[in-house]
Amino acid sequence: MNWRNMALKNEGLQTVESFSRAMNIQKNTAIRYMHELRIHGFVKSQRGINGKRLYEISPLKLKKIGSDGFFDILNENSSMKIQKPFEHRIYGRQMEIEEVIIRTLKTGDSRIILASLPLFKKVNDWSLLYKLAKNGWERHVGILYDLSRKYFRVKKMDGRIMRRLKEAPVHEKYIIGNIRSDDFKQLEREWKIHVPFNKSDIEKLGA
Amino acid sequence: MIGFDEQEKLFDLIGRECNKDINALIIGGSAMLFYNFSKTATKDIDIVLFSEDDQKYLINILKRIGFKIKTNDKKNKISTLVFNDYILDIFTKSVFHLKISKGMLDRIKEKIEFGRLTLSVISPEDILLSKSMTDRIGDREDAFSIIKETNINWDVVIKECIWQSENADVRFCVYLYDFLDDLVHDFKIVIPKHITVQIKKIYRNYIDSMKPRKGNS
Numbered sequence: 001m002n003w004r005n006m007a008l009k010n011e012g013l014q015t016v017e018s019f020s021r022a023m024n025i026q027k028n029t030a031i032r033y034m035h036e037l038r039i040h041g042f043v044k045s046q047r048g049i050n051g052k053r054l055y056e057i058s059p060l061k062l063k064k065i066g067s068d069g070f071f072d073i074l075n076e077n078s079s080m081k082i083q084k085p086f087e088h089r090i091y092g093r094q095m096e097i098e099e100v101i102i103r104t105l106k107t108g109d110s111r112i113i114l115a116s117l118p119l120f121k122k123v124n125d126w127s128l129l130y131k132l133a134k135n136g137w138e139r140h141v142g143i144l145y146d147l148s149r150k151y152f153r154v155k156k157m158d159g160r161i162m163r164r165l166k167e168a169p170v171h172e173k174y175i176i177g178n179i180r181s182d183d184f185k186q187l188e189r190e191w192k193i194h195v196p197f198n199k200s201d202i203e204k205l206g207a
Numbered sequence: 208m209i210g211f212d213e214q215e216k217l218f219d220l221i222g223r224e225c226n227k228d229i230n231a232l233i234i235g236g237s238a239m240l241f242y243n244f245s246k247t248a249t250k251d252i253d254i255v256l257f258s259e260d261d262q263k264y265l266i267n268i269l270k271r272i273g274f275k276i277k278t279n280d281k282k283n284k285i286s287t288l289v290f291n292d293y294i295l296d297i298f299t300k301s302v303f304h305l306k307i308s309k310g311m312l313d314r315i316k317e318k319i320e321f322g323r324l325t326l327s328v329i330s331p332e333d334i335l336l337s338k339s340m341t342d343r344i345g346d347r348e349d350a351f352s353i354i355k356e357t358n359i360n361w362d363v364v365i366k367e368c369i370w371q372s373e374n375a376d377v378r379f380c381v382y383l384y385d386f387l388d389d390l391v392h393d394f395k396i397v398i399p400k401h402i403t404v405q406i407k408k409i410y411r412n413y414i415d416s417m418k419p420r421k422g423n424s
Contacts, residue, residue: 008356066320069320
């Protein structure tokens with residue numbers, strides 16, 4: 001059986017039923033073929049509405065080298081899942097949670113920054129977070145940390161690091177564009193930074 | 208010939224030597240190795256950098272590793288460096304007549320960070336377009352295997368062809384038309400009818416624009 005050809009002909013999202021219809025085979029055979037396609041790396045599965053299993057068939061297979069990148073770590077640690085625009089890999093080392101938090105800020109994407117809030121639960125190395133936040137991201141990290149502490153069980157930040165974050169100069173008042181919050185005015189005044197979220201946004205994280 | 212593992216080791220070595228952030232695109236045969244195409248080795252590694260400073264910096268690193276400059280084509284902005292079996296072609300901002308477009312960057316399929324060297328793997332459609340810029344038979348064979356082994360999004364190819372004709376080289380549609388025509392005749396590939404019609408139309412428009420206008424001597 002040429003599995004690549006089968007993947008070529010059935011590229012796209014499929015259920016077992018649609019696949020068996022397209023191939024004109026029985027459901028049991030379709031399940032077996034799907035299993036073989038997965039072994040050959042042509043299928044990724046995901047749960048759709050009502051827990052129905054959806055199979056994403058693609059003849060194109062990327063070689064994954066190195067370890068998990070930005071989107072994998074973000075999606076693994078956040079309840080809000082982000083659609084990967086591309087496969088991101090890190091070669092020769094593991095990417096740290098602290099690095100992911102800073103990178104989310106640099107994307108300037110509100111959904112990605114929102115998804116990063118639960119990541120503060122996993123931060124162990126506050127000094128690394130501070131080191132990476134230097135050069136203009138200190139206050140942004142500080143306000144997001146305080147925000148995540150309001151909704152999640154986040155470990156207490158080292159007092160010295162917190163002081164340094166608060167003493168950092170204000171480089172950019174906004175995290176995204178000119179967006180400010182209606183619900184977190186007190187935090188915004190404290191950090192002199194505007195948060196692009198309201199309570200309803202954070203509720204989407206299941207907080 | 209350079210296999211995937213050798214290529215990976217070389218990128219790792221270059222990445223360890225980099226002391227500043229360098230972004231580059233992997234194109235051509237080396238990009239094909241990142242996918243599951245039947246091609247398992249490439250004659251040369253092709254990378255595209257985004258600035259002349261990065262090009263100089265990378266060439267210095269490669270010289271330090273032991274590479275020697277074989278050719279330095281300033282017109283086409285290509286430097287070829289050689290070390291034993293390794294041949295590295297370094298382009299800057301464009302690959303012959305193909306300019307790196309925003310669309311190409313949006314279609315990137317994989318980004319790998321080797322230390323401070325970030326390499327982005329272009330999409331199969333863009334590999335196909337980069338292959339259309341040369342006359343080598345090997346590139347036509349590679350293009351054939353790309354078309355055979357994956358579902359090419361031909362609309363992307365057309366869109367990029369129009370962009371390239373408008374922003375890089377007006378003759379781009381001619382190169383692509385000839386290239387695809389060769390593939391159809393030599394390898395018997397099947398291109399959807401509406402796509403052939405569209406490319407032919409762009410090609411004809413270009414040819415018509417070349418004709419002298421009435422009243423011009």
